[in-house]
Amino acid sequence: xxxxxxxxxxxxxxxxxxxxxxxxxxxxxxxxxxxxxxxxxxxxxxxxxxxxxxxxxxxxxxxxxxxxxxxxxxxxxxxxxxxxxxxxxxxxxxxxxxxxxxxxxxxxxxxxxxxxxxxxxxxxxxxxxxxxxxxxxxxxxxxxxxxxxxxxxxxxxxxxxxxxxxxxxxxxxxxxxxxxxxxxxxxxxxxxxxxxxxxxxxxxxxxxxxxxxxxxxxxxxxxxxxxxxxxxxxxxxxxxxxxxxxxxxxxxxxxxxxxxxxxxx
Amino acid sequence: xxxxxxxxxxxxxxxxxxxxxxxxxxxxxxxxxxxxxxxxxxxxxxxxxxxxxxxxxxxxxxxxxxxxxxxxxxxxxxxxxxxxxxxxxxxxxxxxxxxxxxxxxxxxxxxxxxxxxxxxxxxxxxxxxxxxxxxxxxxxxxxxxxxxxxxxxxxxxxxxxxxxxxxxxxxxxxxxxxxxxxxxxxxxxxxxxxxxxxxxxxxxxxxxxxxxxxxxxxxxxxxxxxxxxxxxxxxxxxxxxxxxxxxxxxxx
Numbered sequence: 423x424x425x426x427x428x429x430x431x432x433x434x435x436x437x438x439x440x441x442x443x444x445x446x447x448x449x450x451x452x453x454x455x456x457x458x459x460x461x462x463x464x465x466x467x468x469x470x471x472x473x474x475x476x477x478x479x480x481x482x483x484x485x486x487x488x489x490x491x492x493x494x495x496x497x498x499x500x501x502x503x504x505x506x507x508x509x510x511x512x513x514x515x516x517x518x519x520x521x522x523x524x525x526x527x528x529x530x531x532x533x534x535x536x537x538x539x540x541x542x543x544x545x546x547x548x549x550x551x552x553x554x555x556x557x558x559x560x561x562x563x564x565x566x567x568x569x570x571x572x573x574x575x576x577x578x579x580x581x582x583x584x585x586x587x588x589x590x591x592x593x594x595x596x597x598x599x600x601x602x603x604x605x606x607x608x609x610x611x612x613x614x615x616x617x618x619x620x621x622x623x624x625x626x627x628x629x630x631x632x633x634x635x636x637x638x639x640x641x642x643x644x645x646x647x648x649x650x651x652x653x654x655x656x657x658x659x660x661x662x663x664x665x666x667x668x669x670x671x672x673x674x675x676x677x678x679x680x681x682x683x684x685x686x687x
Numbered sequence: 688x689x690x691x692x693x694x695x696x697x698x699x700x701x702x703x704x705x706x707x708x709x710x711x712x713x714x715x716x717x718x719x720x721x722x723x724x725x726x727x728x729x730x731x732x733x734x735x736x737x738x739x740x741x742x743x744x745x746x747x748x749x750x751x752x753x754x755x756x757x758x759x760x761x762x763x764x765x766x767x768x769x770x771x772x773x774x775x776x777x778x779x780x781x782x783x784x785x786x787x788x789x790x791x792x793x794x795x796x797x798x799x800x801x802x803x804x805x806x807x808x809x810x811x812x813x814x815x816x817x818x819x820x821x822x823x824x825x826x827x828x829x830x831x832x833x834x835x836x837x838x839x840x841x842x843x844x845x846x847x848x849x850x851x852x853x854x855x856x857x858x859x860x861x862x863x864x865x866x867x868x869x870x871x872x873x874x875x876x877x878x879x880x881x882x883x884x885x886x887x888x889x890x891x892x893x894x895x896x897x898x899x900x901x902x903x904x905x906x907x908x909x910x911x912x913x914x915x916x917x918x919x920x921x922x923x924x925x926x927x928x929x930x931x932x933x934x935x936x937x938x939x
Contacts (some may be wrong), residue, residue: 585773585775586779588747588773589773589777590790590794591764592747592764592769592770592848593764593770593790593791593794593795593842594764594766594794595794603793604779607779608779608781610781
């Protein structure tokens with residue numbers, strides 16, 4: 423039946439061109455500002471210098487002691503361990519808080535007190551508890567990712583259309599059935615939002631954790647760049663943090679679109 | 688055409704139904720019976736507590752007094768097959784049309800084989816077979832309401848409550864869907880309580896009309912509609928009943 427044919431909407435050409443233009447313009451301007459001497463090279467490295475260092479760092483461990491990919495790999499491992507742990511704890515907790523009165527009553531007050539404390543403030547305690555190894559950093563990253571997971575999952579459940587819940591009740595659905603069949607799926611867009619936000623938080627806190635206590639990782643590389651007075655290394659570390667974060671964000675966006683075919687228009 | 692009103696077995700028995708919100712008495716000692724397979728419409732002035740009345744019947748809200756019995760047992764959504772079609776669409780956006788229609792049966796624990804069989808029948812009856820695989824955001828508003836109606840009929844309800852299901856649709860579509868509703872009811876033999884503020888609609892679909900009074904709500908009158916189907920809006924008897932019900936509502 424033609425009336426129900428699926429229609430594909432194509433991205434307009436302009437939306438394909440403009441991002442390329444804006445990125446190109448950004449790098450050109452940056453290069454120009456440094457090359458022309460408006461900003462001295464001791465304060466900011468030009469993109470071409472950073473690119474050069476990028477190629478060098480793929481092969482040489484000097485002067486910071488590890489290859490670029492080793493730094494990146496360590497960071498990714500830390501970030502993802504912390505990230506997945508925060509998803510594993512935060513999302514179920516938030517979902518439960520949104521629907522089950524007991525969970526909300528018990529967890530909400532504690533959560534509200536912990537929530538405003540920036541994860542960076544936990545670093546000293548973390549060093550007492552775990553030293554400067556991997557567990558400590560993962561703990562900081564985990565804390566950073568936890569908050570958006572809990573909040574989004576909680577709000578997602580709270581936003582479940584009450585008429586849908588009434589509808590399910592008239593069919594005799596139990597609390598657990600309503601939670602599983604209505605609240606959880608209807609919170610999914612918010613939960614997927616949390617995946618993005620939590621990742622950003624984890625990634626941010628990763629750098630913070632590594633700045634203070636690490637011997638490898640992108641954050642550590644940035645610190646080393648400062649110590650060695652090499653702005654190009656600082657910028658390379660920052661760009662790598664940005665790019666890696668963006669790539670992961672795109673992957674999550676793809677997964678989200680696939681899974682939520684019916685919910686998103 | 689099916690013989691209407693043949694059954695005299697009481698299906699629903701409502702006695703002294705009372706509902707208060709704090710001091711506000713909304714439902715005042717309501718009594719009525721509905722026969723098995725009967726189609727009853729409920730009309731009343733705006734704000735007379737029609738929705739409260741329906742919510743009380745479906746046990747969505749606790750009642751303050753009296754009782755509602757289905758087949759002689761106190762009504763309970765977990766035990767009885769009660770279906771409710773709401774004024775606003777209630778499709779689950781993450782389920783396809785087919786899975787939406789199946790939802791009520793899934794909650795009721797109907798075996799999968801039986802679900803498939805009933806789905807096939809009911810989707811065919813309401814003409815949803817073609818778009819069974821689509822998601823709710825891909826079909827029109829009237830389609831959403833037909834999904835809700837199909838889902839309600841699919842559980843073979845002991846009692847089907849409808850709260851102005853077509854209130855938000857345009858006139859032409861309404862006629863069409865009312866015919867479809869009557870057709871479903873005739874084929875499946877469910878007991879239907881249909882709330883509407885549209886008197887013409889009530890006369891068109893129902894075998895009996897209960898007229899509610901203003902708050903505190905009581906049943907003010909009962910009007911039998913014994914007209915052949917499909918009914919004709921211009922039939923003098925149809926017009927007479929419509930005017931009669933209108934008068935009843937006006938005279939509070």
